[in-house]
Amino acid sequence: MATQVNLNDAQFRAFTQFAASVSDKGTVLKANDNPLTASDGTPRKIVAKGYDGYGHIWRKQPSKDINNDVRTLFRDTVLRMFGVNDVQNLPDDVKTAMKTGDYDKGKPLTARRIIAVSKAIAKVVDPVNKSVSMQKAEGLVDDSLKFINGKGKNPKVRDAVLTDEQRTKAVSLVSSLGRGMTDTCLKIFTNYVVLAIANGSFKGNAVDVIAHRMAEELKNVRNFKPGDVRFAKFDAKLTEYWQSMLEEQMGDAKLKMYDGEGLFESFKLDAFRASFTIAGEKFNLDDQRSDEMIDKFKETIPNIQHRKAISTFMSQLSGNVYVAFTNGANPLPTPKFKNLDMTSEKGYDMLLTPDMTDPLFEGSLLKLAEGLEYTLKVEENGRKAKITAHYSGDLKFGIENSGDCSANATGTYTYETEFEFDLSDENEAKLTGTHFSQMLGMPKSDEQAEPPVGHDLQL
Numbered sequence: 001m002a003t004q005v006n007l008n009d010a011q012f013r014a015f016t017q018f019a020a021s022v023s024d025k026g027t028v029l030k031a032n033d034n035p036l037t038a039s040d041g042t043p044r045k046i047v048a049k050g051y052d053g054y055g056h057i058w059r060k061q062p063s064k065d066i067n068n069d070v071r072t073l074f075r076d077t078v079l080r081m082f083g084v085n086d087v088q089n090l091p092d093d094v095k096t097a098m099k100t101g102d103y104d105k106g107k108p109l110t111a112r113r114i115i116a117v118s119k120a121i122a123k124v125v126d127p128v129n130k131s132v133s134m135q136k137a138e139g140l141v142d143d144s145l146k147f148i149n150g151k152g153k154n155p156k157v158r159d160a161v162l163t164d165e166q167r168t169k170a171v172s173l174v175s176s177l178g179r180g181m182t183d184t185c186l187k188i189f190t191n192y193v194v195l196a197i198a199n200g201s202f203k204g205n206a207v208d209v210i211a212h213r214m215a216e217e218l219k220n221v222r223n224f225k226p227g228d229v230r231f232a233k234f235d236a237k238l239t240e241y242w243q244s245m246l247e248e249q250m251g252d253a254k255l256k257m258y259d260g261e262g263l264f265e266s267f268k269l270d271a272f273r274a275s276f277t278i279a280g281e282k283f284n285l286d287d288q289r290s291d292e293m294i295d296k297f298k299e300t301i302p303n304i305q306h307r308k309a310i311s312t313f314m315s316q317l318s319g320n321v322y323v324a325f326t327n328g329a330n331p332l333p334t335p336k337f338k339n340l341d342m343t344s345e346k347g348y349d350m351l352l353t354p355d356m357t358d359p360l361f362e363g364s365l366l367k368l369a370e371g372l373e374y375t376l377k378v379e380e381n382g383r384k385a386k387i388t389a390h391y392s393g394d395l396k397f398g399i400e401n402s403g404d405c406s407a408n409a410t411g412t413y414t415y416e417t418e419f420e421f422d423l424s425d426e427n428e429a430k431l432t433g434t435h436f437s438q439m440l441g442m443p444k445s446d447e448q449a450e451p452p453v454g455h456d457l458q459l
Contacts, residue, residue: 003082003091003124007225011043011077012118017435018046019114020232028108031070044073049108064106071102071109078117093120118229126182126223137175140190141167148194151443152394152409160198170197173208177215184411185218187442188395191410195397199405210399213360222350226388226418226435234347238321239434242313242419244336246431249312261298262307266315268294274372276314285372300378301385306421309429310385313419314374318389321436322415326366328355351438352413362400366413369393378423385429387419395440414439 018029030049049066075087078098082090087100097120099113132140141162148160162170173193178186192214196207224231248254249264257265271290276283279300283293297314301307324331330340342348354365371392378385392414397406420433 005121005125006081006083007121007125009077009081011073012081013227014043014046015074015077015114016118016229017227019111019118020227020229020235022048022111025110025112025115027111028067029070029111029114030066031073046070061106067106067108068104071104071107074109074114074117075100075103078121081121091120091124094124096120115229122222122224122228122230126184128182129179129186132175132178132186134171134175137171137178137190140174140178140187141170141194143187144190144194147442148191148198148408152191154404154408156404156407160194162194162198166197169207170194173211177211180219181215182222184223184440184442185221188411188440189214189218191408191442192397192399195402195405195408195410196399199402201401201403210360217352217354220349221352221440223439223441224350224437225439226416226437228437230350231347231436234342234345235433235435237342237345238436239431241321241331241334241337241340242434243431244334245317245332246309246312246429247336248334250308250428258308258311262304262311263294263298264308264311264315264317266317267311270315270372270374274374276373277375279376279378297376300376303423303426305427306385306423306429309421309431310376310387313387313389314376316372318387318417318419319369319391319415321417322391322438323364323366325351325353326413326415327364328353328357352440360400362398362402362406365395365398365410367394367396367407367409371414383422383424385421385423387421389417389419391415412441412443414441 015029019025028049029046031044032047033044049070075098078090078094079085079087082094084090087095087098090098094117097113097116145160145162170190170193174186174190178189181189193207193211196202196210202210222230227235249257259265259268271293273285275285276293276297278293278296281296283289283296297311298307301310321331325342330342331337333339352365354361356364369391371390373390375388375390376385392412394409395411395413397408397410399406414437416437416439418433418435418437419431420435422430422432
């Protein structure tokens with residue numbers, strides 16, 4: 001069973017982002033700020049320590065104190081994420097990765113150790129099923145029916161109904177094909193199996209083909225937050241891609257896409273179809289405060305050159321990557337990346353990337369994003385900025401020849417991309433980092449919708 005963990009902890013992000021950024025994973029870490037400066041919740045900055053001495057003979061007490069300080073900070077951070085007060089209450093795999101016996105002994109903390117702990121936490125949060133018992137599969141099928149006929153109800157189709165024979169087939173497919181999936185993907189997969197069977201329009205071995213194909217698609221898919229160490233190389237490549245996109249946007253050929261105040265045309269359009277948070281002030285879509293949002297944006301980013309870059313990424317242009325990946329395609333071309341193929345990059349296999357040219361699929365497995373939101377934070381007296389582009393909505397069945405059932409929800413998705421900028425040069429905004437994330441999910445089943453039992457297909 002998945003464990004509830006706060007993966008959004010800012011201090012943990014500071015640890016993992018630094019660990020992922022260094023090429024030498026044996027790099028020793030230290031916390032660069034006085035602990036008192038972090039009393040407002042701002043994470044302490046993690047940097048390379050440099051020379052550490054060696055062992056008990058050459059490592060002096062001041063060096064040991066620095067090591068103990070950063071280790072204590074890391075341990076306290078992990079404990080806070082799990083909501084416990086003692087390392088003995090942490091999951092065994094996390095304790096093993098932390099090497100808890102090395103604490104309070106002056107030993108250094110390395111980037112390699114941070115990465116090991118991060119990977120262990122990821123496995124705890126969304127564990128992989130080594131096998132799926134028939135009993136568990138039965139519960140998943142029943143929960144699937146509750147969801148499909150409850151919170152995931154498609155008003156264009158009737159309730160999903162399985163005969164005893166069909167339920168047995170669904171349970172068998174989930175049990176035999178579900179091993180190796182995370183709990184999240186297993187629930188999504190079960191929805192595909194149940195909908196394929198209950199739909200009633202698939203003949204011969206078509207249901208088995210759909211089940212095997214979706215099992216193949218979901219087997220390696222993983223949830224991950226921005227800055228996940230498993231996605232570090234992928235993020236680095238994406239940063240190069242987005243930097244190329246930025247250079248193209250700032251070129252003379254694209255100047256007509258910006259108004260006299262440096263606002264990107266698509267940004268102004270999204271002002272009426274998305275929610276924004278600018279420097280801590282929330283502008284909800286339903287509030288109809290688009291003009292106020294734009295004024296707040298101009299106040300927050302006074303430099304016109306900076307506005308051009310920032311407003312470019314606070315628009316649906318920033319969503320082109322996740323749309324491409326989830327369609328098994330390549331992102332929009334740029335001068336440097338005419339045909340960016342990310343399939344060989346480490347981390348790509350964690351993404352949901354069905355090939356939409358496959359005749360099995362009717363179209364994208366994503367419904368139109370219902371939650372479109374952009375957040376802008378400016379720090380260090382205006383010298384740094386971070387944008388978060390957030391897209392969320394429902395996954396859908398999306399199988400060809402399934403009629404209206406194709407629009408049935410099979411889960412939820414949230415894609416986020418963080419863009420970090422250096423604004424210290426008044427002539428340009430420099431993109432310094434990109435962090436991509438994918439969170440697939442399943443709402444809890446509607447307890448009011450009991451699994452229907454019958455002998456007539458009603459979809």
